Amino acid sequence: MAGQEEQQLATVISDGNVPAGGADALSANELLASGNTLGAKVRQWWPYYAMMAPGLIFFFIWHYVPIWEAKMAFEQVRIIPPNIWVGLKNFGVLFSSPVFYQVLFNTLIISGMKILFVFPIPIIVALLLNEVRGGKLRGVIQSAIYLPHFLSWVVIAGVFIALLSPTDGGVNQIGQALGFGPVNYMTNTGTIRWVLVISEIWRSAGWDSLLYLAAIFAIDQQLYEAAEMDGANRWQKILHVTIPGIVPTIATLFILNMGMFLSADLNQVINFQNDVNARSIDIIDTYVYRIGLTTGEYALATAAGLFKAVIGMALVLISHVVSKRLTGKGVW
Amino acid sequence: MATQSRRTPMEAVEYVLIVSTLLLLVVFTLQPLLNLLALSFSEPSKIAGFSGLSILPDGFSPDVWLLLLQHPNVQRGIFNSVWMTATSVIIGVFGTALMAWGMSRPGLPGRRIIFILVLVTIVFEPGIIPDYFLMKRMGLLNTPWSVIMYKAISAWYLIILIRFFEEIPKELLEAAELDGANPFQTFFLVVLPLAKSALATIALFYLVLHWNEFFRAMIYLNDQSKWPLQVVLRQFVIEGDKIAIVGAANANNNIGLAQINIRALKAGMILITILPILAIYPLILKFFTKGTMSGALKG
Numbered sequence: 001m002a003g004q005e006e007q008q009l010a011t012v013i014s015d016g017n018v019p020a021g022g023a024d025a026l027s028a029n030e031l032l033a034s035g036n037t038l039g040a041k042v043r044q045w046w047p048y049y050a051m052m053a054p055g056l057i058f059f060f061i062w063h064y065v066p067i068w069e070a071k072m073a074f075e076q077v078r079i080i081p082p083n084i085w086v087g088l089k090n091f092g093v094l095f096s097s098p099v100f101y102q103v104l105f106n107t108l109i110i111s112g113m114k115i116l117f118v119f120p121i122p123i124i125v126a127l128l129l130n131e132v133r134g135g136k137l138r139g140v141i142q143s144a145i146y147l148p149h150f151l152s153w154v155v156i157a158g159v160f161i162a163l164l165s166p167t168d169g170g171v172n173q174i175g176q177a178l179g180f181g182p183v184n185y186m187t188n189t190g191t192i193r194w195v196l197v198i199s200e201i202w203r204s205a206g207w208d209s210l211l212y213l214a215a216i217f218a219i220d221q222q223l224y225e226a227a228e229m230d231g232a233n234r235w236q237k238i239l240h241v242t243i244p245g246i247v248p249t250i251a252t253l254f255i256l257n258m259g260m261f262l263s264a265d266l267n268q269v270i271n272f273q274n275d276v277n278a279r280s281i282d283i284i285d286t287y288v289y290r291i292g293l294t295t296g297e298y299a300l301a302t303a304a305g306l307f308k309a310v311i312g313m314a315l316v317l318i319s320h321v322v323s324k325r326l327t328g329k330g331v332w
Numbered sequence: 333m334a335t336q337s338r339r340t341p342m343e344a345v346e347y348v349l350i351v352s353t354l355l356l357l358v359v360f361t362l363q364p365l366l367n368l369l370a371l372s373f374s375e376p377s378k379i380a381g382f383s384g385l386s387i388l389p390d391g392f393s394p395d396v397w398l399l400l401l402q403h404p405n406v407q408r409g410i411f412n413s414v415w416m417t418a419t420s421v422i423i424g425v426f427g428t429a430l431m432a433w434g435m436s437r438p439g440l441p442g443r444r445i446i447f448i449l450v451l452v453t454i455v456f457e458p459g460i461i462p463d464y465f466l467m468k469r470m471g472l473l474n475t476p477w478s479v480i481m482y483k484a485i486s487a488w489y490l491i492i493l494i495r496f497f498e499e500i501p502k503e504l505l506e507a508a509e510l511d512g513a514n515p516f517q518t519f520f521l522v523v524l525p526l527a528k529s530a531l532a533t534i535a536l537f538y539l540v541l542h543w544n545e546f547f548r549a550m551i552y553l554n555d556q557s558k559w560p561l562q563v564v565l566r567q568f569v570i571e572g573d574k575i576a577i578v579g580a581a582n583a584n585n586n587i588g589l590a591q592i593n594i595r596a597l598k599a600g601m602i603l604i605t606i607l608p609i610l611a612i613y614p615l616i617l618k619f620f621t622k623g624t625m626s627g628a629l630k631g
Contacts, residue, residue, distance in 0.1 A: 045441055047515035048434040055431025056446070058485050062466075063453035069462035069469075125357065131350045143617055144358045147365075150609050150616060152544035154562050158569040158602045162595070163364045163384065170367060170384035206361065210621065234346060267547055271570050285460075292461040293551055305459025313456045 073303040083299075090303040100304065102279070103287040110196060110264040110283060115257060117197050121205045123250060126212035127238060145206025157271035160199050161186060187276040196272060196281060200265075211253065212246050219245035248327040255326070259319035262312045284308045363387060365606075368599035372396045379593040396592055396600040406604065408557060409564035412476070416560055417542045420480045424538040425531055427485045428493055433519055435490075436497035454487045460551070467552055478552040479545065479560070486541070489534050496530040497523065533619040540616065543608060565605050569598045 049056075073090055075083035094100050125145070132138040148156065163169050166182040176182065185191045223241045232240065266285035273281060282290075284304060292301025324330040339347075366387040374382055375391025382390055400406050434440060435447065463482070464473075472478040500523060508518045524531070546562035553559055559567075567573045574594060609616075 041441060045439075048437055048440055051430040051516070051519065052434035052446075055427050055485055055490070058427060058481075059450060059453060059487075061470075062481065062484075064449075066458045066462035066466050067456070069465050070458035072462065072465070125354070128350050128354050131347070132354065133347075137351070141354050141358055142621075143613075145354075145361050146617065146621075147613065148361060150540050150544075150613070151606060152546060152562055154546050154566045154570060155544075155602055155605055158565065158598065159364045159368065161569065162368060162599065162602075165384065168382065168384050168595070170364065173384050202361065202364075205357065234343065270547065271566065288459060288461065289551070293464065298461055298465075302459065302461045305461055309456055309458050316455050 070302055070306050070309075072299055073306045075299055077298045090299045091307070093300060094303050094307065099287070103282045103284050106281060107262055107264045107283040110193060110269075110281065111261045113193060113197050114200055114264070115254075115261075118200045118204065119254065119257060121201055122208035123212050123246070125205055125209035126216060126246075127242060129209060129213055130216045130242065131234065131238075142206070142210075146210070147206075148203045149207035151203070153265075153267040153271045156199055156203055156268075160195060160202075160272070164195065186272070186274060189277055189280040192272065192277040192280050196268060199272070200268065208253075212249055215246040215249040216242055248329070252323050252327045252329045255319045255323040259316040260312075261315055262308050365603075368602055371596050372600035372603055374596065376592045376596070379596045382595075396596045397604075399592065400597065400600045400604060405556070405564055406561075406601070409559060409561035410604070412558060413543065413560040413562070416476050416480055417539060420484060420542040421535055421538045423480065423484045424486070424489070424542075425535050428490050428534060429524065429527070429531060430519075431485065432490050432493035433497055433523060436494045450487050450490060464551065473552055474554045474558070476553070476558055479549045482548045482552075483541070483545075486538070489537055493527075493530060493534060496527060500526060529619075532615075533622075536612070536616060536619050539612070540609065561605050565601050568601055 072083065074085060074087055076086045076089075077083050129138055129141065132141065151159075164171050164185040166172055166184040171185070172182045183191065185195050219241065223245070224237060227237050227241050262284060264283045264285070266283070266289070269281050269283050269286055270289070273286065285308070288301045288305045288308070291297045291304070320330045363385075367384060370387050370389040371379065371382055373389040373392055373394065373396070375389075375393045376395055378390040435443060435450075437443070467473050467478045472481070504522060504526070505518060508522045513521065544562065546560070546566055549560050549563045550566065553563070556564075556567075
């Protein structure tokens, strides 16, 4: 639900395992060609490694070198290199800073609100879509509600700033017609977190329903027929056939979302932040960005980022294992 | 779904409620966008009082669009976005396909280790500061290549393509080998043509990803002249930096850009940024939907 990552998560959910290596599937040709000698192996496989080379180099530079760079979290950064190794000192500073607990709290509360109020919406949308007879009408609805998923958070924030404008935004015009005074939702610290929730719903309610809809379509039609023979009405069929049929998908996506708990979506928050609301929606990632790239406290920022990366990794791994156990589907 | 020949009045009411709820969601989704569209095409003199609820322009004038599209900052943003996105997509599709092909071969020595090393990158991201220093060390800061190279090969799309390549029938590949094709020829002449629709899907994924990227461009590129459209939009609409679009000289003048309400300019700017996504939206629906549906059904 939050962020590009999760859409991709959803896209590649499969029951695939990490493939086993070894010579389990050599073709007849390959068997002839390969002795067990190293030379034969090199002769056979070098073209494939040549083709993979750009990708391998890419992954090494852009994903493994930064892990090395992250050692800065344990250093004191000096203007004139080299940096000095200071062990866990930066983490000590981080954990004794009240701001850090504020951003940690914000992150948890925003993620919690999203799990509570955003996560169920696509399930409901999928259940409703499934009830629509006539592929045309359903198709039109789907094409409309999928669109926001493909817009950037800059665009979405721009749309919401206009929509929530206290002077001429649509929401305040409805509010005023109902007799409420104008509210500046973007600067009100009580409403800004809800703006994050609602804009997340705007962005993903439609698209995220697709996975559930796919799961619903995969339910055996005979179950519905049997339920009808027993005289089940629409709600009974939803309750006793459809929902049980998609529980594994719900469980998988729920667990995967839990794995993202410390993210709370940087790309979203950074576009909804302004000087007034900053404190209420400052999350770990925006904190890292701010103290790292605008204030220049590189070591402290790296330490905060590393903290998030390690806890985040643990959460994703736990959620992967739990999901595999319970539903047979994991993160990859 | 199922056959419902006899419907009670109650069921008919339920059905109306269901469809109305969904239509309400459609309105909630589209109204804010249509409002901005209407706003951007309204008569400049009528924009000040334009309702946030209306979806029809008040009068008609293309002025906002003409002014924006003739604006050097917008033009440069479009130019930067287009070439940077195109380059990223080409690098991404070829890099991903080449790597996925090798990793999809069952006997490849070291296959399991490479797979695990790729998965590690999904699970562990050391954060934006190490990335920033890497860019700096490589001398890529403030060059478009910092943005183009970042996430040029996505681990997710790599896995999708590996799964696809694994399904290619062995017989086809063996036939090519018997005809004397070397692994390169097999890949370019047999595998790639077979993978056309999978490659199109991946290309679309990358296209949307890179077109919408703003954060990396924002932190890596200092020169405004190098900014992609998303960052230009952000500066104007999110940061409220009118100077970026209106220009310092015009901000207090009554001519041209300044005469048109900032609100309408912002609306037009948002829509210009969405336009390419809208243009390929039919393709997106076709490929993304299919990709996601099949991915889910597989599990």
